Amino acid sequence: MTSEHASPAPDARTVRRAVAASAIGNATEWFDYGVYAVSVAYITHNFFPGPAGTLLALSTFAFSFLIRPLGGMVWGPLGDRFGRKRVLALTILLMAGATCAIGLLPTYSVLGIAAPILLTLLRAVQGFSTGGEYGGAATFMAEYAPDRRRGFFGSFLEFGTLAGFALGSLIVLLGETFIGTAAMNEWGWRVPFLLAAPLGLIGLYLRTRLAETPIFEELQAKGQAEESATTGLKDLVLKYWPSMLTLTGLVIALNVVNYTLLTYMPTYLETIAGLPSQMVLTIMFVAQFVMMLAIPFFGALSDRVGRKPLWYGSLIGLFVMAIPMFMLIGQGSWWALLAFGVLGLLYIPQLATISATFPAMFPAHVRYAGFAITYNVATSLFGGTAPLYNQAGIAAFGNPLFPAFTMMLACVVGLVAVRFMRETRGASLRGTGLPGADQPAARAPRGQLQHK
Incomplete structure (x- = not known):
């Protein structure tokens, strides 16, 4: 970019710090969600006693996702107006505070119906904060990453996501191992939720020590950040609805698989496959640890071959393997680990490229809002509700393969969306117009980072 308002490209050390801050903050956010996912049995025992307890606990999980679009509509425009960093500092405080408060809640035996009501309200706060967290973190990381390595650096945001889930599983597993199921049901379930407080403070510290992204600083210098406060949402809906529609299809594919594997699978393995809780947590x-190790590889691969080939391969692979792998899960024992590992590795090419693909679908002045609103609406309807409708579908039809069918249907939707997705490999995120902004910058010499 040759404008007098252009900011210099950040140096390698600054990029690494920005990646670390985004990834660790995101890990904190998703640790909170991951802990709830592997604690459904404890939540059911303490807040939803009765035959419908598991469905009610999963409904509470789903409810937080219905709040996420509201968070996206509030935090997204604020992030385009006042900056990515400020909003991300607020969202991590809200998430960590709400999660810690869950760990302090009196149970149903103490408060009666007030206990699950308070739990649901705190889950709503989590959903509201996550509505701004994920889109903001992905935008922040994408705008810091060099154009030709955005896939690699961006994959570390999802490395943080999986690290949060894995840490939640590990802490609950250690609790089950050392103090036992009875103690975990009585008081031990609180410990992972309380750990959110120090993790949130660490994430907040790292985020507040970074400057705003160079791209947002350019918007401020040209006065376009202020303009987005009044015209951003109107421009988003009227001019960029094709990008919103395409992103919706991609998110449906991504998050039906994501929340089936990462949040519903513990419940499925324990209640449907009949595995003991310690084996489920192991x-x-x-599986999450192996997925963590694989994700930077696929991010770097997307910088070489493009995002679309990885998405096609992932979606086709999941469509073909969903039913065989869920049948293998039904064999129990360590066959379930093999099957889950296969599905997880097939899913990773999508997850690894989110930060490199989704923010590039919108110009800078509506990027945070476009990503946050579209992503969270689609996720709330089809992703976060996956544990609930999968459990209800199995109960209604008596077919343990029901989650495989939902994943296959989501993959079909995703394949249609990828057909209309523009390739973002090598694209610059600078500028305020979409046409041409997402075309590969192919003329830069190999190994040289291009910053327009």
């Missing part, structure tokens, strides 16, 4: 931790 499977979740090992």
Whole structure:
């Protein structure tokens, strides 16, 4: 970019710090969600006693996702107006505070119906904060990353996501191992939720020590950040609805698989496959850890071959393997780990490229809002509700393969969306117009980072 308002490209050390701050903050956010996912049995025991307890606990999980679009509509425009960093500092405080408060809640035996009501309200706060967290963190990381390595650096945001889930599984597994199920049901379930407080403070510290992204600083210098406060949402809906529609299809594919594997699977393995809780937690931790190790590889691969080939391969692979792998899960024992690992590795090419693909679908002045609103609406309807409708579907039809069918349907939707997705490999995120902004910058010499 040759404008007098252009900011210099950040140096390598600054990029690494920005990546670390985004990833660790995101890990904190998703640790909070991951802990709830592997604690459904404890939540049911303490807040939803009765035959419908598991469905009610999963409904509370789903409810937080219905709040996420509201968070996206509030935090997204604020992030485009006042900056990515400020909003991300507020969202991590809200998430960590709400999660810690869950760990302090009196149970149903103490408060009666007030206990699950308070739990639901705190889950709503979590959903509201996450509505701004994820889109903001992805935008922040994408705008800091160099154009030709955005896939690699951006993959570390999802490395943080999986680290949060894996840490939640590990802590609950350690609790089950050392103090036992009875103690975990009585008081031990609180410990992982209380750990959110120090983790949130660490994430907040790292985020507040970074400057705003160079791209947002350019918007401020040209007065376009102020303009987005009044015209951003109107421009988003009227001019960029094709990008919103395409992103919706991609998010449906991404998050039906994501929340089936990462949040519903512990419940499925324990209640449907009949595995003991310690084995379930071990499977979740090992599989998530392997996925963590694989994700930077696929991020770097997307910088070489493009995002679309990885998405096509992932979606087709999941469609073909969903039913065989869920049948293998039904064999129990360590066959479940193998099956979950296969599905997880097939899913990773999508997850690894979110930060490199989704923010590039919108110009800078509506990027945070476009990503946050579209992503969270689609996730709230089809992703976060996956544990609930999968459990209800199995109960209604008596078919343990029901989650495989939902994943296959989501993959079909995703394949249609990828057909209309523009390739973002090498694209610059600078500028305020979409046409041409997401075309590969192919003329830069190999190994040289291009900053327009």
